[in-house]
Amino acid sequence: MDRLNTYTCILLVFLLLNSCREPYYPVTDSMDNVIVVDGLVTNEPGMSYIRLLYKQVTPFRDLVALRNATVYIEDDHDNIYPFSFTGIKYYPSPSFRGIEGRKYTLYIETEDGDVFRSDPQLMVPAAKLEEVYPYRTVKEFLYDDDYGNPVREMVRGTQVFADLSGKGDEVLRFRTETTLLLLYNFYHWRIPDIDVYYRWKKLDMTGEAGINIPRFDGNYGQVTGHTLCFMPASKMYYGLDPEEYIYRKILIIRYYTLNDEAYRFHREAHRQMTSENKLFDPVVSQLPTNITCITDRGRPAVGFFEASPVRSETHMLVDQSYDNIFNFIRIEDLEHVPPRGSMLNEKPDFWQD
């Protein structure tokens, strides 16, 4: 019976625990010369960019930057806004500022003469962030350690939710990007004085929860309980040293209000990111594209050009257990704060006491 046990155990492990899997490298169409478009224009100056890549035919078939294309945007009032190549895959426009209610069309003319055009994208009215609220919870994570071994860990922390509202009865669609601005200290004991370091860092906390998928509940214009992020309680998850102490947790929330096409694109992208069907076929989430080559209908293009208004708010977590206070309060915009930094014995001007 022992032999049977051992044998059956091995088999069941094979059957049930992903042990019977291996990387799969199917031969598929090469999609040579495909253009990849990652374009975003917003109502905020300096935030609009077009990133263009294409797939080399030879020798490595890598995606590389599409250089020296002529890129511009045309709105439905016949205004044209050029975007210039900067050499790092981006065609930014520091001055472009979209206007809600207008439609924008992207044009790309490549060096080889092909012209790509997007479908006109309506910049819909921006949504409003009504409330941000925290909830203490425990979340389980499965990740690979430095040796590639799976680690399962229960993490105590804070789940952050938001309520948003739109205009009128239109279906509210949006996506969010959440950045955690961590303010923390380091104390250096230098008898008889103490050196205090005021440090900060920004962490992208969006995860895969950035897109809101509306459910039909009869209330089109409002969304409640949208998950923004999960913030672990322990500082070790933020890469802090034991001698460093978290002082404040501040969330910088950017939320983009989406039109129908942009919503479809981000929804499918979200489903791709969250689809993990280990035993069964994955749910195929094909990404729609709004880019077509108008000079060569057979030339493929993927990606999306998005025109969405964006708003940003900054909220600070207030956790005063002794007063039974646990909530967010809105503070001034801190988006301009550099990604990380440190000051000795002097508080930065954005420091929150």
Next chain:
Amino acid sequence: MYQFVRSLTLVIACLSAVYSAHGKSTATGDDMIGIDELAVILEERHSTRIFYEPHWFEDELFSRTLAQLNPVQAMSNIIRGRGLTLLEVDGYIVILPLDITEVSRDPDTLLLTIGDPSQYGRYNRATLSGRILDGTTGEALPGAVIYSETTGTGSPADREGSFSINLPTGEVTLRLSFVGYEDQHRRVNLLGPGAHDFFMFEETQRIDEVTIMARRAEENISRTQMSVITMDARVLRELPSGIGDRDILESITLLPGIQSTGEFGAGYHVRGGSNDQNLVMLEGMPLFNPSHLFGLVSVVNPDMISSMTMYKGGIPARYGERVSSVMDLRMNPGNIDEFKLIGGIGLINGRLHMELPVISDVVSFSAGGRSSYSDWLLDRIPADELVNSSAGFYDISGALTISPDRNSSISLFAYHSDDAFSYGEDTFYNYGNTLASLRYNRVLSEKFSMNAAGGISNYGYVVRETGQVAEAESYEMKSSVAYRSLRGSLLWFPDGNHRVEFGINAISYGINPGNLSPAGSGSRIEPLQIDRERGAELSLFASDEFEITGRLSTEVGLRYTRYLYLGPGQTYIYDESRPRRVEFITDTLSFGRNETVAAYGGLEPRISFRYGIDGSSSLKASYTRNNQYISLVSNTAVITPSDTWKLSDPHLKPLTSNQFAAGYFRNFADNMIETSAEIYFRGLSNLTDHRDGAEIVMNPSIETDLVNVSGYSYGIELYAAKNSGRLTGWVSYTLSAARVRSESEFEEDRINDNNWFPSNFDRPNELVVNTGYNISRRWRIGATFNYYTGRPSTLPELQFPHGDRQLVYYSDRNKYRLPSYHRLDLHLSRHETLRINKRRSGYWTLSLLNVYGRKNPYSVFYERDRAAPGQRASGFNLYKLYIIGRPVPTLTYNFRF
């Protein structure tokens, strides 16, 4: 004649074995000995066995000198003048009373006279009806055939073992055939209409461990039906072992036109149809999920099944509900004469089945069950990922059969299966089937018999996620199907040439598509109940099977169904000028309880023809139209427990199938070799497919994630089998295609721009070679080789950055194929005993699955890189999942008491 005598002899041998010559001795003197002692001496000297009833010679003594004669001479002397006769069978000597049968017979020719002698000369033709039964157990032998060698006509026994055959009056020779049983030749003097039950007996040596076809040798030629597969209890016992045990659903995938969903998958596709288009009925009740352990094992315990009939085309009018195939599984009613215990121990599960006569010849009971060992074994595996994991199943079944008289029977049947699977503390799945039915059969007269049945079939599953998501998002989700059915039918033999069946079937459907509730006090999940669905289906059917000429026969049938989708509930009205999406709802209609929300129906004609070219070949053709009002909504090609059943409603019309099939059937070498070639074409309308990224679970407006598609499939199925001899087996090859296309005018609802593309079940080439060789009467080796073209798959063609994420661009739907599937299995069996009168018997089967260790992909999936808390996954990797990627030995032991 010889066959009959031999068979009759064998059953007497069984009955008298306990009283055989090894019993008591009554010798009282040196020169005079008792019958037992005489028999022992004769047996030892002449290496034979002598069977008789000791009480025939009770207290009598015989001269010891008789022992000097050969056994035949000695026993002939003894029985002279006693109303006994002597037969030699396979070297054995059997003493029988001359009036052993109920028949009126000529002592020399065993001529069976049927009919009223006073009516002699009145009829030119007459109908002979009756039943064909197992002579040992009394069980019906559905599929056994009675065949007139004089006229070349035949009739198969139905599910109850009943047959009816019209013959010219006078003397005819009948042959009774059934694979695994001795052929019987009976001379009959038919005077007029009459009834008679025939008994058949198993062969003394098993023929073929992997014989699938349970029918008489030339039945494939002579019956009107085509595209049908039958197995009887004996064949079911001898199915090849899979990974855990013998498996009916897995075994049928070795036959042409039937393909497995995946490795060991209990799901199967028939002629390009999906899983849910197959009706699997257990005692007349449908199984909504026929698989244990995610498809590794089917829920059908082979021990409890007495017969299986499967139609993949030319479906008789009495069956409806699904469009691709019907599998009718009948439970073993129990042994009316003696207690039997059957069981087996396999790799994954063990099973036990018992049959006992409660009141001899009147009430019998059978019950059985299976249980896996996997659950407690998982607990003992020292692996971190397995902590708190479990995977197990069980199923139990029971049947009570009451036969108050020879003409009627009442059967009560119940079945329950349960599966539970959990992975760590994250996810818990639980699903199960519960079935029950009550059936009443009665022979009303020589021309009429009736059948009435009612029952339920419930299926439900629960998914609970508590760990991997935040506690605030922990949830429990339930879904279920409730099916109720009442059915009545009459079988009528108006004259000898017609077999008419008509009846009515009423079905009630109730579906709970989903109920979401918070799991745990910390969950912030809002409870959500998707509107329940209710429907009713009423069917009327009639069919007639008859001969048009001596060579041309037909079965014509008509089924009419009326389906109602019933309230209470809400139905959304969508803007018809835009894609069907929640934001384009223009109105909401509410319906009260039992109010008709939508109604569908129609005629479903069925017709089959057979033209007998000669005694060894025939041509057949059939047309079948079916409607299906319930479908499985799934966005995977394999069965998952959380797939959702959905009724036809105002938005989703019933699925309709029209199938045409034709075939040429020819046997060679006195039916030892059987061949066939069937072609088919099937058109499907009102199929549904999912949109890209569809949400199937807990979707209150699921119609918005489904698109309407149409489809067709066609193919040719070639089959050649050798059914007897030391070497048996078959080769089958299927060349087929299955295509679908969306039909939407809206771009976002189009799949592949409304072009035809391969369906998920399109596997153009299928080759099966299944052979077995009897090394000796005890040992047998076998081999099974499968080859399938890989199934269609939608694969990523490009991974590209967007923002700070890596996204995937997929190909057109089903543009690619997974690698071809092929596998070789070897089997070696050893039977412990070959004696039919042995009380206990058993056999071992050692199998080596996937001999050359091919890693056949079961599915292909993407997996994100695992991100630590506070970090984002950087990309995906593509993996293929295979169930077994190396040779796997299995050992099973099966026993019978």
